[in-house]
Amino acid sequence: MRELGSSQPTAVELEILRILWELGSSPVRDIHARLAEAKGTNYSTTVKMLSVMLTKGLVKRNEEVTPHIYRAAMTRERAAKKFLTELIEKVYDGSAMSLVLQALASGKASKSEIDEARKLLDEMEGKS
Amino acid sequence: MRELGSSQPTAVELEILRILWELGSSPVRDIHARLAEAKGTNYSTTVKMLSVMLTKGLVKRNEEVTPHIYRAAMTRERAAKKFLTELIEKVYDGSAMSLVLQALASGKASKSEIDEARKLLDEMEGKS
DNA sequence: AGCGAGTAGCGAAGCCTTTCGCTGAACTTT
DNA sequence: AAAGTTCAGCGAAAGGCTTCGCTACTCGCT
Numbered sequence: 001m002r003e004l005g006s007s008q009p010t011a012v013e014l015e016i017l018r019i020l021w022e023l024g025s026s027p028v029r030d031i032h033a034r035l036a037e038a039k040g041t042n043y044s045t046t047v048k049m050l051s052v053m054l055t056k057g058l059v060k061r062n063e064e065v066t067p068h069i070y071r072a073a074m075t076r077e078r079a080a081k082k083f084l085t086e087l088i089e090k091v092y093d094g095s096a097m098s099l100v101l102q103a104l105a106s107g108k109a110s111k112s113e114i115d116e117a118r119k120l121l122d123e124m125e126g127k128s
Numbered sequence: 129m130r131e132l133g134s135s136q137p138t139a140v141e142l143e144i145l146r147i148l149w150e151l152g153s154s155p156v157r158d159i160h161a162r163l164a165e166a167k168g169t170n171y172s173t174t175v176k177m178l179s180v181m182l183t184k185g186l187v188k189r190n191e192e193v194t195p196h197i198y199r200a201a202m203t204r205e206r207a208a209k210k211f212l213t214e215l216i217e218k219v220y221d222g223s224a225m226s227l228v229l230q231a232l233a234s235g236k237a238s239k240s241e242i243d244e245a246r247k248l249l250d251e252m253e254g255k256s
Numbered sequence: 257a258g259c260g261a262g263t264a265g266c267g268a269a270g271c272c273t274t275t276c277g278c279t280g281a282a283c284t285t286t
Numbered sequence: 287a288a289a290g291t292t293c294a295g296c297g298a299a300a301g302g303c304t305t306c307g308c309t310a311c312t313c314g315c316t
Contacts, residue, residue, distance in 0.1 A: 010272090010273065010274085011273090011274095012273080012274065013273095014218055014219070018218070018219070027293090028293075028294085029292085029293085041274085041275070041276085042275070042276055042277090043276095043293090044275080044276050044277075044278090044294095044295090045274070045275055045276065047293085047294060047295070048274080048275075048276080048295080048296090049273095049274075049275095051294085051295070051296095052273085052274090066282080066283090066292095066293075067292080067293060067294090068293085068294080076219065079219065080215075080219045080220060083215055083219060084215070087208075087211055087212065087215060090142060090146070091142075091146075091204065091207065091208045091211060118246065138302090138303065138304085139303090139304095140303080140304065141303095155263090156263075156264085157262085157263085169304085169305070169306085170305070170306055170307090171263095171306095172264095172265090172305080172306050172307075172308095173304070173305050173306065175263085175264065175265070176265080176266090176304080176305075176306080177303095177304075177305090179264085179265070179266095180303085180304090194262090194263075194264095194312080194313090195262080195263060195264090196263085196264080
């Protein structure tokens with residue numbers, strides 16, 4: 001058995017997590033509505049995916065109500081950080097700043113976002 | 129058939145790409161030496177993976193010499209950018225800056241790196 | 257010519273992911 | 287109570303990824 005909580009979400013799993021992050025805790029019906037909209041898959045499929053994700057520890061659920069209510073086991077921020085760490089490890093050989101520079105260079109930031117980043121840089125400099 | 133060049137590398141594929149990025153163009157023997165070191169897999173497996181990656185367009189090879197010489201089809205920078213774009217799309221809903229902030233907040237940047245980032249921000253502001 | 261070593265490739269097995277049909281339980285409406 | 291609706295779950299099929307055994311080709315050496 002693969003270690004619980006150590007598995008990376010696959011494509012569909014990530015899609016479901018995104019739905020949960022956006023909607024907050026939800027019954028299968030609502031999750032399915034979104035998923036089917038994007039992919040046209042069957043209700044059974046959504047149920048199954050959630051059950052697989054439950055055993056993997058990617059989602060949790062409240063079984064005391066009907067219908068059961070699912071929620072993401074991780075916040076979006078935490079998941080993002082995990083992916084990011086992995087990306088940095090696997091592709092950038094551990095240099096976070098290379099990635100930052102690359103992201104900045106992708107160039108889609110607005111003026112206010114740039115200001116925000118600058119502010120953050122100032123703060124970081126103050127600390128170190 | 130999946131569209132050529134549109135497929136994301138899987139775990140093992142990424143491992144092979146990293147080896148190629150580090151070693152530069154190499155014969156199977158050398159790639160295998162590295163891969164086996166980490167995973168203990170068979171020579172056949174390495175050959176097969178490379179052939180799969182060849183049909184996916186992830187690597188290219190020179191068949192005019194023996195042994196054949198393989199090279200990564202993409203530079204590390206280009207691949208990284210691709211992963212990053214995908215990460216941004218899938219987890220951060222397309223906001224590159226969210227990711228930048230996150231990476232910065234992880235807080236491992238040195239003074240010189242911070243300066244470099246600030247310079248980049250200035251440039252970006254100039255452009256927009 | 258025959259042998260051994262290094263190289264390349266095919267096809268199938270095993271596993272994981274994603275899909276859904278079918279079943280049954282619980283609850284609502286006639 | 288019977289019929290219909292919603293919900294949950296199992297098991298199997300389909301497809302992708304990773305693995306390797308077996309085969310075959312080339313080349314240099316005896």
